Amino acid sequence: MDSVFGVVVAAGRSVRMGQGVNKQFLPLSGLPVLARSLRVFEEAVPVKGYVLVMAEGEVDRASRLACEWGCRKLLAVVPGGERRQDSVRKGLEALPAEAEIVLVHDGARPLVGVEELVAVASEAARWGAATLAVPVKDTVKEAGTDGFVVRTLPREVLWLTQTPQGFRYSLLREAHQRAEAEKITATDDASLVEVLGHRVKLVPGSYRNIKITTPEDLAVAEALLGIEGGISMPLAPLRVGFGYDVHRLVTGRPLILGGVNVPFDRGLEGHSDADVLVHAVMDALLGAAGQGDIGRHFPDHDPRYAGISSLLLLERVGRLLAEKGFAVNNIDAVVVAQAPRLAAYIPSMEFNIARSLDIDAGRINVKATTTEGLGFTGTGEGIAAYAVAAVVSSRGRPENPLPTGALD
């Protein structure tokens, strides 16, 4: 496919959400709305890179968070403009010259699927312009300013447009330049291309690709994710496991918790990266599946594991469980640390753990607590973590929990 790039706009004011904050940072099943939208661009193979557009005052915050969310294809975070189309234009200006197809997406549409994004890219490459859209389900009336119906519109030809919308880069830039020159305002990019007389191909999308606009949209999105993740449908047979780990705090080491490099004057000592949270999670998972503990699978005298990211080990635990016929239902964990304060990093920890296990972040819950200055965690000698995990047998019954020996 042609060289595909993206522009994700998230520089709006979130007025209709009515919470006084950018709705894109609100949690949706444990992960910020924006993180979910960006993840789709990360996962869509044809997308080479993308630009994120934020309100002026949120550029730094978004850049920092995107790093924590593991956004590897993000090229730049740039300030947006007054109207959505101004934000898109600024995003387009930041794209590299090699861009041939550009996908413009609302950061506020976190439920779009990777396949939908790829379909729009391929139709845009074919037709020059394409947009995801769904047929109107209700009967649509045109109203007068007096509040009375003027006419009923023919539903058969009406579609609700969504994003991403995909275009040949040169075509979309021309459309935006024309809009600037002729002072045209439009609520989507396809409209600007239509003004040029260019045809826009409709790509049938999904009704689940809602735009998070008002508070009830968040509730609907949560419900959709819950149903799809199967959380509301208990699976049996269920097995639970418990994990506990402690590491000593020392100077000269980074503090890695849940795969996040947490700023602190000391870090945890250990053979690997000493990620005490991920170690507790792995032990809980292995315990639930009857597969021993991490000491057995990843011995701390084995040079292969010296300094290794514990998230890589977690990925291997996830694969082992899958081989044994287990799927992770949910994990709950608590980090016990007197300092530093961890609240701001918890969504990223949950995201990292979920990504390593290839499951939805809504299935992971991480908490942090102090011990009011008591004990070894209270004095800052070390950090502890506890975790419980529930796994279900995807083969309908628990697997034989006999030990299988170490991973390769």
Ligand SMILES: Nc1ccn([C@@H]2O[C@H](COP(=O)(O)OP(=O)(O)OP(=O)(O)O)[C@@H](O)[C@H]2O)c(=O)n1
């Ligand atoms: N000046 C603007 C206006 C909107 N957007 C983005 O365009 C998308 C669609 O806009 P909408 O959902 O309407 O978001 P807001 O403009 O934030 O909402 P509201 O109108 O309620 O303030 C959102 O991802 C929003 O952040 C943008 O980047 N720059």
Ligand SMILES: C[C@](O)(CO)[C@H](O)COP(=O)(O)O
């Ligand atoms: C681009 C869009 O999401 C397509 O439905 C929509 O037009 C954005 O409109 P808004 O007024 O910025 O919410």
